[in-house]
Amino acid sequence: MTFAALGLIEPLLQTLTSLGYNEPTAVQREAIPAVLKGRDLLAAAQTGTGKTAGFALPLLHLLTLQGPQVTSNAVRALILVPTRELAEQVHQSIQTYGQKLPLRSYAVYGGVSINPQMMKLRKGVDLLVATPGRLLDLYRQNAVKFNLLQVLVLDEADRMLDLGFSKELDEVFAALPRKRQTLLFSATFSEAIRQMAGELLRDPLSVEVTPRNAAAKSxxxxxxxxxxxxxxxxxxxxxxxxxxxxxxxxxxxxxxxxxxxxxxxxxxxxxxxxxxxxxxxxxxxxxxxxxxxxxxxxxxxxxxxxxxxxxxxxxxxxxxxxxxxxxxxxxxxxxxxxxxxxxxxxxxxxxxxxxxxxxxxxxxxxxxxxxxxxxxxxxxxxxxxxxxxxxxxxxxxxxxxxxxxxxxxxxxxxxxxxxxxxxxxxxxxxxxxxxxxxxxxxxxxx
Missing domain, CATH: 3.40.50.300 (P-loop containing nucleotide triphosphate hydrolases)
Incomplete structure (x- = not known):
């Protein structure tokens, strides 16, 4: 199977070809069509198998087809991650995949000054990658608004619970529109995460391309x-x-x-x-x-x-x-x-x-x-x-x-x-x- 067979738009296909992405991985083959159809998703796969592209590519596709809709301080797609390093990693991937697209993305996290982040968000962004704590700081100061939010992605949600972000996550969920698409991607899923999925996701498609908690055979x-x-x-x-x-x-x-x-x-x-x-x-x-x-x-x-x-x-x-x-x-x-x-x-x-x-x-x-x-x-x-x-x-x-x-x-x-x-x-x-x-x-x- 090729990425073209998944129905992605031509600018994305051109970028993937230039990056040497010839065939989608197993999780990408399952996840991308489901996201494009608007399904909620619970996806588990071994680390290193392309989970980020599994949600980033269809999000970039959908937001591009909808055209520019961002207003001041608004966010159309929110990706929550547990650490600053992962926020930078995911944002870099989004920038790479979307280099030919007229979309704005940004990453926010703690440990650095909040003022430049507030300035950057004034014009609004299409895709925002964030850690829960800094996102709440920005929300409480009206620097980010969720009235246009369409998609929420939780990447490595089990790690967010391990790091004690449970209360912050509950506060974020309460601020988001109830009518949205929700995607959970992770290499492992604890029972607590599956319970969270049951509360957040609507009739989700479950994708588990490898045994839970398995180490890569490579x-x-x-x-x-x-x-x-x-x-x-x-x-x-x-x-x-x-x-x-x-x-x-x-x-x-x-x-x-x-x-x-x-x-x-x-x-x-x-x-x-x-x-x-x-x-x-x-x-x-x-x-x-x-x-x-x-x-x-x-x-x-x-x-x-x-x-x-x-x-x-x-x-x-x-x-x-x-x-x-x-x-x-x-x-x-x-x-x-x-x-x-x-x-x-x-x-x-x-x-x-x-x-x-x-x-x-x-x-x-x-x-x-x-x-x-x-x-x-x-x-x-x-x-x-x-x-x-x-x-x-x-x-x-x-x-x-x-x-x-x-x-x-x-x-x-x-x-x-x-x-x-x-x-x-x-x-x-x-x-x-x-x-x-x-x-x-x-x-x-x-």
């Missing part, structure tokens, strides 16, 4: 067990020994303090790195993202603020320095790689304290992650075994002293278990001879 996943206090040391060791300098890495850390610490350690090691988290000013966060997307830095360290919606082309590897507290965020994190048909790698550094998070992730994804131990980094506190049902099983037996001595000897001899992951189609356990890394001669401890 992403190879595994974990390395390690003591918590040695995670930083192990990460630097792997960075040097696995030839990760050939590509970029996105590294997720649980806390803002942890992000700052890892960024500091990497800079001290002479590695090109940027970091983003909620305490950093919004201009700093946007600049870090742009530098990473442009390939100006090798590593981006982030909290889960970067787990959703960020489209980074050809990102080969995602590292979970810490496992996420919310299991669903694991699916979103690793979805930053292996996008648009490409393959990717996802590695998690797991300590004994994280076994419950690990069990929750494996239960959610219905798979047991393959485990590895890196020579010289076998944990003193063993990570208990788990199974796909979410059960924590017995602790694995600690290797005997003789086996530990052999492992250490193998490390001193310059051998590692995992080989060069960027050069391998899949993560295999193998022993290979490697040359000395950036830190000098290879050793069992680094």
């Amino acid at each position: 992403v190879k996943q595994w974990l390395v067990t390690v003591d918590k206090k040695r995670k930083g040391e192990l990460f630097l060791h792997l960075l040097r020994s696995q030839n990760w300098g050939k590509g970029q890495l996105l590294v997720f850390v649980k806390t803002r303090k942890g992000v700052d610490q890892l960024e500091q350690d990497l800079r001290a090691a002479g590695i090109s790195v940027d970091a983003i988290h909620g305490d950093k000013p919004q201009p700093t966060r946007l600049r870090a993202l742009e530098r990473f997307k442009a390939g100006e830095v090798q590593i981006l360290v982030a909290t889960d603020v970067a787990a959703r919606g960020l489209d980074i082309h050809d990102l080969p590897l995602v590292v979970n320095f810490d496992l996420p507290i919310v299991a669903e965020d694991y699916v979103h994190r690793i979805g930053r790689t292996g996008r648009a048909g490409a393959t990717g790698l996802a590695l998690s550094l797991v300590c004994a304290d994280e076994v419950n998070q690990l069990a929750a992730i494996e239960s959610l994804t219905r798979q047991t992650l393959t485990r590895h131990e890196e020579a010289g980094f076998a944990p003193d506190h063993r990570v208990p075994l788990t199974d796909p049902s979410g059960q924590v099983l017995r602790k694995p037996k600690k290797p005997k002293a003789g086996k530990l001595a052999k492992t250490a000897a193998a490390g001193k001899a310059g051998k590692v278990h995992l080989g060069n992951w960027f050069d391998s189609d899949q993560p295999k356990v193998k022993t290979v001879r490697r040359s000395p890394g950036l830190g000098g001669k290879p050793s069992a401890k680094r």
Whole structure:
């Protein structure tokens, strides 16, 4: 099937051709015709499968055919997102898709001055991308009006509830016209979101092109067990020994303090790195993202603020320095790689304290992650075994002293278990001879 077969207008088709979009993805094939027909929609698909285009393309089509109708401070289509980064990402996509169309779009979010946003909205916009908190600030100051609103899109609504936006969402919904088209798009749908959908949507079409909460098959996943206090040391060791300098890495850390610490350690090691988290000013966060997307830095360290919606082309590897507290965020994190048909790698550094998070992730994804131990980094506190049902099983037996001595000897001899992951189609356990890394001669401890 082609995009032309979906009935999109010619300017959109020309833009899609110039972008190299040859065939619609599964979610786009299902969603675009339904939106064009005016149906309410509840759509779930794996991250990286084109959800944004699934709602942006038909909205641009419909608003263009209707012609200019925007008046002062008015909005015709509203797209709500959970984070500032996702707001920028969605808005950039809308601008790209609609570059040949006579439509105005804009993105509003907190962390920056509200006055320029109020000025921009005075003439009205066709499509507004917004985070709930800043949208309410603008609404309360009469800077945005909903009397012409036709379509509401909730993108990653489950994450908005996770971030505590429930009251803000209720207030936004109360301000919107009841007669409207409502679309919910997300990679995962919690029961709370399905309840919300039941209250907001009218006879919706349900589109679920992949199993709920499934991780993309294009992403190879595994974990390395390690003591918590040695995670930083192990990460630097792997960075040097696995030839990760050939590509970029996105590294997720649980806390803002942890992000700052890892960024500091990497800079001290002479590695090109940027970091983003909620305490950093919004201009700093946007600049870090742009530098990473442009390939100006090798590593981006982030909290889960970067787990959703960020489209980074050809990102080969995602590292979970810490496992996420919310299991669903694991699916979103690793979805930053292996996008648009490409393959990717996802590695998690797991300590004994994280076994419950690990069990929750494996239960959610219905798979047991393959485990590895890196020579010289076998944990003193063993990570208990788990199974796909979410059960924590017995602790694995600690290797005997003789086996530990052999492992250490193998490390001193310059051998590692995992080989060069960027050069391998899949993560295999193998022993290979490697040359000395950036830190000098290879050793069992680094």
